[in-house]
Amino acid sequence: EAGVTQFPSHSVIEKGQTVTLRCDPISGHDNLYWYRRVMGKEIKFLLHFVKESKQDESGMPNNRFLAERTGGTYSTLKVQPAELEDSGVYFCASSQSGGAIVNEQYFGPGTRLTVT
């Protein structure tokens, strides 16, 4: 079974440009999460999809960030326009619904975003 995949693995863009990150969750997982780790800091929750609906987007830093999950499969996270402080590693995770109490989240390898 394929795990969570993310694309690209690394992106370097200039301040003011737009970047779109993609996440493909494990097939059949209704829950999809985005997290971000800024250098030297903790991994912070950004938002949570259940299928195509946003269950919780309380962690989104500002309106320059737009996440979508059309069709309830893969998700994209767009940053427009990018700022220097957006640099970090963006992780995606997925989990099953109504499954184990533990609700294990399976993480992708992350996308390293560098804004110069």
Add this chain to the structure above:
Amino acid sequence: GEDVEQSLFLSVREGDSSVINCTYTDSSSTYLYWYKQEPGAGLQLLTYIFSNMDMKQDQRLTVLLNKKDKHLSLRIADTQTGDSAIYFCAERRGYSTLTFGKGTMLLVSP
């Protein structure tokens, strides 16, 4: 202050035991987790403990939870060089949101 705190670095020799500590702040957390991140890889769930438990053992891993002090620890027995990684403590609040610490880098020397 931070929600979840961890020491940033731990260095041990192969064969020794490693203990990674974590403190959290939310007493309503239901589950507490330890994730491992190897270079270039995503986070892998190592083990977890339910908040009404004191201890959980899983092969070389022992998790201790002191709910009164909101302190969680991960002990790795007979640490191997392959255990070198970043270890993240996380707490789960509500339905599914995870709150992570900054991660502890474990370096195991031969």
